Amino acid sequence: MISEVPEAKIKEAEAKETATPGEAKASEEKLIEIKGLKKYFLTKRGIFAREMKWVHAVDDVNFYIRKGEVFGLVGESGCGKTTVGKLILGLIRPTAGEIYFDGHNLTEYNVEELRKLRKRAGIIYQHPQSSLNPRMTVHTTLSRPMEIHKIAEGGKKEEIILRVLGEVGLKPQHLDRYPHEFSGGQQQRIAIGRVLVLNPEFVVLDEPTSALDVSVQAHILNLLNELQSKFDLTYLLISHDLGIIDHMSDRIGVMYVGKMVELADKEELRKNALHPYTRLLFAVVPIVDPEQTRKGVVLKGEVPSAINPPPGCRFHPRCPYAKPICKTEPKFEDVGGGHYVACHLWRTISKESSR
Amino acid sequence: MSEPLLKVQGLKTHFFLERGVVKAVDGVDFEIKKGEIFGLVGETGCGKSVTSLSILRLIPSPPGKIVEGEVIFEGENLLKKSKEEMRKIRGTKISMIFQDPHTSLDPVFTVGHQIAEPIELHQVIEQHLISAEEVPRKVIEMLKLVRIPDPEHRVVEYPHMFSGGMKQRTMIAMMLSCNPSLLIADEPTTAVDVTIQAQILDLMRELRQKLGMSILIITHNLGVIAEMCDRVAVMYAGNIVEQADLKTLFKSPKHPYTHALLEAVPKVGTKKGKLASIPGMVPSLITPPPGCKFHPRCPHAMDICRKKFPQMSEIEKGQLARCFLYGGGAKK
Numbered sequence: 291m292i293s294e295v296p297e298a299k300i301k302e303a304e305a306k307e308t309a310t311p312g313e314a315k316a317s318e319e320k321l322i323e324i325k326g327l328k329k330y331f332l333t334k335r336g337i338f339a340r341e342m343k344w345v346h347a348v349d350d351v352n353f354y355i356r357k358g359e360v361f362g363l364v365g366e367s368g369c370g371k372t373t374v375g376k377l378i379l380g381l382i383r384p385t386a387g388e389i390y391f392d393g394h395n396l397t398e399y400n401v402e403e404l405r406k407l408r409k410r411a412g413i414i415y416q417h418p419q420s421s422l423n424p425r426m427t428v429h430t431t432l433s434r435p436m437e438i439h440k441i442a443e444g445g446k447k448e449e450i451i452l453r454v455l456g457e458v459g460l461k462p463q464h465l466d467r468y469p470h471e472f473s474g475g476q477q478q479r480i481a482i483g484r485v486l487v488l489n490p491e492f493v494v495l496d497e498p499t500s501a502l503d504v505s506v507q508a509h510i511l512n513l514l515n516e517l518q519s520k521f522d523l524t525y526l527l528i529s530h531d532l533g534i535i536d537h538m539s540d541r542i543g544v545m546y547v548g549k550m551v552e553l554a555d556k557e558e559l560r561k562n563a564l565h566p567y568t569r570l571l572f573a574v575v576p577i578v579d580p581e582q583t584r585k586g587v588v589l590k591g592e593v594p595s596a597i598n599p600p601p602g603c604r605f606h607p608r609c610p611y612a613k614p615i616c617k618t619e620p621k622f623e624d625v626g627g628g629h630y631v632a633c634h635l636w637r638t639i640s641k642e643s644s645r
Numbered sequence: 646m647s648e649p650l651l652k653v654q655g656l657k658t659h660f661f662l663e664r665g666v667v668k669a670v671d672g673v674d675f676e677i678k679k680g681e682i683f684g685l686v687g688e689t690g691c692g693k694s695v696t697s698l699s700i701l702r703l704i705p706s707p708p709g710k711i712v713e714g715e716v717i718f719e720g721e722n723l724l725k726k727s728k729e730e731m732r733k734i735r736g737t738k739i740s741m742i743f744q745d746p747h748t749s750l751d752p753v754f755t756v757g758h759q760i761a762e763p764i765e766l767h768q769v770i771e772q773h774l775i776s777a778e779e780v781p782r783k784v785i786e787m788l789k790l791v792r793i794p795d796p797e798h799r800v801v802e803y804p805h806m807f808s809g810g811m812k813q814r815t816m817i818a819m820m821l822s823c824n825p826s827l828l829i830a831d832e833p834t835t836a837v838d839v840t841i842q843a844q845i846l847d848l849m850r851e852l853r854q855k856l857g858m859s860i861l862i863i864t865h866n867l868g869v870i871a872e873m874c875d876r877v878a879v880m881y882a883g884n885i886v887e888q889a890d891l892k893t894l895f896k897s898p899k900h901p902y903t904h905a906l907l908e909a910v911p912k913v914g915t916k917k918g919k920l921a922s923i924p925g926m927v928p929s930l931i932t933p934p935p936g937c938k939f940h941p942r943c944p945h946a947m948d949i950c951r952k953k954f955p956q957m958s959e960i961e962k963g964q965l966a967r968c969f970l971y972g973g974g975a976k977k
Contacts, residue, residue, distance in 0.1 A: 366838040366839065473926055475926070503688040503689050503865065504865065504867070504906060504909050505688060505906065505909050505922060505923040507911075508911075508920040508921065508923070509922045511911065511920055512919050512920055515918075515919070530838065532913055533868075533910065533911040533912050533913055534911045536912075536913045536914065538911075560914060570840060571839065571840070572913065574839050574842070574843035575868065575913060576842075576869050576871060577868060577872070577912075577913075578868050578871050578895070578907065579871060580871045580872075581895075581896075590844075592808050593838065593840070
């Protein structure tokens with residue numbers, strides 16, 4: 291263990307030297323802060339079901355996003371990561387909790403104020419095919435947001451459109467075409483352009499490349515990285531793919547069935563993950579290198595339903611370390627250095643594994 | 646080395662559409678040995694799924710047609726079999742798992758009923774291997790094999806009561822019920838979460854050990870390939886461009902496309918920065934570029950690449966690549 295420390299430090303120093311501008315810019319200033327955020331959805335199951343049930347999509351989540359950073363939110367389907375993204379943009383209203391955007395509490399905003407917020411905060415969805423209007427040409431798609439927010443008109447508007455088009459790697463002759471005439475990667479570029487014309491500060495990237503092939507995915511991720519440093523953007527990157535999250539983010543939050551179970555700097559999380567679920571997640575990702583084998587123990591069981599989540603720590607039915615105490619709610623506690631974890635047993639677990 | 650279990654030679658499957666002929670598979674050769682896990686990897690539209698459907702003769706016709714080639718399975722050419730003979734082979738000797746377990750199971754029949762169907766058809770009626778009374782016992786045995794908890798009770802449940810991972814395991818149980826010698830898995834874990842993916846992959850590997858079958862895995866996920874396969878073929882625009890054993894392919898990829906593909910995957914533990922990406926787009930399969938189909942995107946493209954279609958040539962033992970950088974013009 292001791293011999294590893296200097297090596298890690300060297301690597302850290304190396305990382306700093308070659309850091310991209312976007313990475314260095316992240317400041318301590320909080321752009322977004324979330325306190326006790328909850329969102330429950332009401333659901334009816336089955337055709338004849340009279341019983342209404344609550345889906346605990348997001349259940350008491352706390353975190354903040356610094357200005358200029360990429361915050362990665364990772365988790366499996368149904369863990370509530372997309373709901374968090376939508377809540378931050380005011381696209382859906384929370385059941386409880388507070389969301390601060392640049393110091394203002396969004397949850398108190400009325401419809402008009404929320405609309406104004408969307409000039410400063412945009413979203414890019416997973417499927418460009420369904421998030422672009424099929425009846426709008428690229429030109430209309432890019433100019434409509436500026437008309438709605440009264441940003442620019444006439445010649446100035448055209449100027450912005452052409453500039454943004456260049457930034458996202460499209461050509462002026464594409465302007466009169468419709469979305470179906472483009473490939474998936476190009477469609478995603480249009481969707482990125484639609485957000486950029488408003489010159490936002492904050493963008494939610496909700497699985498931006500899940501619908502794309504590996505080689506196209508690389509194009510889009512590179513583009514998003516470039517744009518971030520060029521326009522001082524802050525990203526909330528939502529993905530189930532730990533590879534993408536790890537590649538893009540500065541800090542990472544791990545969600546499991548509506549709860550945030552761990553949050554830390556990327557490097558810290560990779561080297562020193564404390565929550566058993568985070569460890570599992572890192573362990574089960576297939577490694578693109580046949581020389582290394584997946585070290586992970588494969589856990590039995592499946593992700594529980596968010597309708598009747600297990601009491602206490604939601605991971606305890608699958609957790610190999612679970613003790614009776616885990617049936618009570620763990621605190622999301624600071625273990626130092628901005629590393630947070632929601633686990634009763636993290637101290638004993640980290641000791642056991644470092645032995 | 647013994648005779649391969651499956652040998653695909655010069656397979657060409659084209660789709661005849663109004664706007665032209667789509668050459669989805671345009672000359673594919675590979676072999677799968679007994680007990681081997683063979684991976685076919687490539688991006689959307691490269692022809693990997695069409696290849697697997699061609700092996701089972703499941704290409705919708707019209708518009709699709711296998712225009713050339715041979716599929717030799719256990720010494721016999723499947724492309725020469727009658728429809729009736731093919732029906733007997735599917736399920737008993739070769740079976741297939743599809744990507745989406747939610748749509749591959751029939752929602753109006755119980756899980757047990759659906760697993761029982763191929764057993765009744767093939768093993769009871771056709772081969773008289775077991776009697777009809779034994780079928781329920783066999784169904785539960787299969788569910789146990791794929792580790793569905795409490796199989797005696799789950800067997801009467803409907804697919805919607807199963808989670809995604811359990812549905813995919815049910816599919817595997819159904820496919821294995823008649824002891825096939827080849828299992829084709831087309832993107833078997835694309836629709837499930839990573840923790841479930843790990844369970845499914847472990848299960849498949851374990852079953853290969855136990856039952857000694859061969860598996861053909863088709864996927865776009867290089868991580869799945871790295872974890873599972875013995876040998877791998879990389880497809881691009883209807884052709885195999887490189888083929889090698891797993892370690893060689895990942896350690897010293899020869900074809901520029903394989904190289905680029907491996908570089909483009911974001912991996913855990915790499916530094917933030919630019920990902921290597923492949924310029925341009927996948928070519929049209931109706932009017933592919935002349936010469937090597939990858940040349941418009943290739944950083945090493947030479948004059949000859951624009952004019953001649955490269956042949957597969959052996960670079961090292963067991964490693965083949967279709968590229969002029971490695972003497973791809975052996976057959977001039």
